Amino acid sequence: xxxxxxxEAFSPDRRAAVLxxxxxxxxxxxxxxxVVKFGGNAMVDADLAARFAEDIVLMHSVGIRPVVVHGGGPxxxxxxxxLGLESEFRDGLRVTNAETLDVARxxxxxxxxxxxxxAINVHGALAVGLSGEDASLIEASERNPDLGFVGDVTAVNPxxxxxxxxxxxxxxxATIGVDTDGQAYNINSDTVAAALxxxxxxxxxxxxxxxxxxxxxxxxxxxxxxxxxVDALEALIADGTISGGMIPKAQACIxxxxxxxxSAHMVDGRVQHVLLLELFTDLGIGTMVLPAEETxx
Numbered sequence: 001x002x003x004x005x006x007x008e009a010f011s012p013d014r015r016a017a018v019l020x021x022x023x024x025x026x027x028x029x030x031x032x033x034x035v036v037k038f039g040g041n042a043m044v045d046a047d048l049a050a051r052f053a054e055d056i057v058l059m060h061s062v063g064i065r066p067v068v069v070h071g072g073g074p075x076x077x078x079x080x081x082x083l084g085l086e087s088e089f090r091d092g093l094r095v096t097n098a099e100t101l102d103v104a105r106x107x108x109x110x111x112x113x114x115x116x117x118x119a120i121n122v123h124g125a126l127a128v129g130l131s132g133e134d135a136s137l138i139e140a141s142e143r144n145p146d147l148g149f150v151g152d153v154t155a156v157n158p159x160x161x162x163x164x165x166x167x168x169x170x171x172x173x174a175t176i177g178v179d180t181d182g183q184a185y186n187i188n189s190d191t192v193a194a195a196l197x198x199x200x201x202x203x204x205x206x207x208x209x210x211x212x213x214x215x216x217x218x219x220x221x222x223x224x225x226x227x228x229x230v231d232a233l234e235a236l237i238a239d240g241t242i243s244g245g246m247i248p249k250a251q252a253c254i255x256x257x258x259x260x261x262x263s264a265h266m267v268d269g270r271v272q273h274v275l276l277l278e279l280f281t282d283l284g285i286g287t288m289v290l291p292a293e294e295t296x297x
Contacts, residue, residue: 022280029279030063032203033165035261037193037252038070038116040210042269052208053119055275056170060126064279065165068120068127068172069196071189072104072112079107092245096148096186104186105131108174116172127170132177133184135160138192140177140185151177151185153192156199190252198259205256206278207249208269213287214250216241224287230257231292253289264289 036056042048059066073094077087080103088095096104113129120127132138137160140151164171175192177185190207197205216236217223228236233250236242242250253264267274267286277285 025280026062029203031065033065033067033197033200034059034279035067035069035193035197035200035202035205036275037189037205037207038068038269039189040208040269042208043070043072043112044074045270048269048272049115049119051272052269052275053116053122055273056120057123057126058276059279060170066170067161067165067196067200067202068116068170069175069189069193070108070112070116070172071175072108075112076100076104076107079103090147092248093143093147093150093188094186095146096150098149101149101184101186105176105184108176108186113172113174120170120172127172128164129172129174130160130164131174132187132192136178137161137173138175138177138187138195140179140187142179142185149183149185151179151187153177153187153195154179156195158196158199161196161200188248190248191255194252194256194259194261194264197256197261197264201260202256203262204265204279205253205261205263206265206267206275207252208274209249209266210268210270212268212271212285213266214242214246218244218246226286227288227290229290229292230254233289257289257291262291 038052042052056066056068080087080100083103085099109131117127117129130137136157138153139155141154143150143152161171173196175187175189177187193205212221212224214225215223216225233254237247237250249266256264265278265286265288267278271285274285
């Protein structure tokens with residue numbers, strides 16, 4: 001393409017303006033911890049997964065300290081089906097007996113985690129795969145006996161994450177936790193991302209979703225909320241505006257903010273390079289949740 005005859009969006013002036021726009025954000029976030037929950041379509045679409053890895057590497061390259069947290073519900077379901085095992089759900093959570101837990105650990109730690117690490121390491125020896133069982137990173141307890149080995153986070157021991165980041169590496173965490181007796185539990189990845197972000201005093205926690213952010217009307221894309229504080233978000237849950245599958249992500253944002261995280265973000269993982277657009281542009285692209293004392297424009 002002739003550099004002197006390009007569409008305006010690709011002109012040298014426009015590209016230079018985009019680069020200049022990112023500069024204050026790069027300066028602002030250098031040295032800060034950003035926890036990213038990887039999930040949704042971005043996890044199962046190979047092209048989106050590759051773009052996600054590029055975003056994480058670029059963040060790391062400009063001095064941000066990213067921590068990737070992932071689940072793998074669809075992959076677990078697929079493996080259970082291949083093994084002839086049925087999946088039972090209660091209130092949106094997979095009932096996890098001992099056999100299902102073994103499959104979940106195998107898929108999350110042995111497959112999904114390794115794939116994310118490999119995608120990042122295409123760009124250099126940067127990522128280290130971890131499970132919440134490693135060094136008792138994620139301590140857990142049983143959520144409900146009817147759900148089997150589904151856990152809640154009871155404590156986070158972030159020392160192993162801090163040591164990995166001190167070596168200028170990127171931790172990639174599979175969301176299996178362990179109790180004091182060594183029993184493993186599968187834990188919701190949104191919940192784990194909030195807990196790790198709080199324990200690390202992260203500047204931001206970012207949740208990749210399959211919609212463009214929080215909507216006041218889930219069926220109306222035009223009702224996206226770009227910013228709100230944690231009190232307003234709690235009110236939207238209480239009055240039923242937020243319901244169904246958005247409640248766990250909204251609650252995870254609330255938990256993260258209450259634990260001291262600077263801001264929480266819900267962004268559309270189906271958009272290529274969505275992390276960069278949210279972090280490094282003036283308008284952002286998703287929904288930002290802020291502490292109650294923040295003044296919103």
